[in-house]
Amino acid sequence: MAHKVKMLGTGNAFLPNGRLHSLVLIDGIHLVDAPPTALISLRNNGIPANTIETIFITHLHGDHIFGLPFLFLERQYISDREGLSPLKIVAAPGARERITELCNLAYPGSLEKFLPSITWIEDDTGWTDDGWSWERFRV
Template identity: 45%
Template sequence: MLLDDRILIDAPPTILHQLQTNNISSSQITDLLITHWHGDHVFGLPFLLLDRRFISDREGVSRLRIHLHSNGIERMKKICELAFPNTLEQVIEERVEWIVNDSGHANGWDYERFPVKHTPETDPHGYLLRDSNGFVLLHTGDSGPCETIEQRIPNSHAILLEMGVPDGDEFPYHHRPEDIIRTASKESQKTFLITHSYASGKEEKVGFSMPSLPSNAIQIEDGQLYNLDISGIQIE
């Protein structure tokens, strides 16, 4: 998710393509908030840094603040070294600022980072974000249903939830359609943005088709633009 064209929550391997498709330069990103250390969320970091170093910010004007737990700094450096050996040390040293506290600011938003229920080895977290107008976005990262998310839903205007697996089995570390339906029906005044979907969303013969969800649970897609504010969510 990209907020205000400058705050990125996680960097998937496809990040550069997604930014280019939406006419956004990698140098516009001021803050990167990490939810957890699975490849689909962080393997885009080396590409992002490489692009800033050699293409979008050759002069080294912009800084990137990376918000993460302190034990993630070494992981991130390792990912960058594996991807581009002996290439990114300098850009990391000179142009990255590490922000390790569990609450802080990211260019117009205040946030609180909180633990969620996902593969424990990935240090999984979500973010409760509030902008200067009082709009509250709950970004839950990857997680199964859990108390830390439930507690924060009543104070949020929009809730971003993953739906990583289909119904039919027990998956404690992900939401299934039945979990989304239960959660969204209980809080029918809230808007749920459903992402990370196992379903293809297209009329193809491979994969799963989109499940039907309550009307306050919007199945979002890559590249879509949303206006989020206290009065509601509009798709552009």
């Protein structure tokens, strides 16, 4: 099977020339980061939020994670009301607490049912179910 990498956004934190924040989709199911413009990037490309199986978080700056509350709400109330589409988040140790805090600041109490359904992976290395590997390293 040929793999597919799609650039859904190629901007930076400042959205130069109106480009959306940097966002990569791998094989239609793995996202690299979740910037504030993630949901619009997915919608512009006809990708339902509940088809995303894994979100890899590179680091915890706002332009890489501030889209998570919106993605979570969209899945909870629109594309995956029954909770049938599992979601994994691969991130550095401590990310779960920071992301939970972000969600509680953005929408207090609204994601209390959704957040525990996420599989949080804080390992330094690993594999996706479809064979992609990852390795976390300091830069």
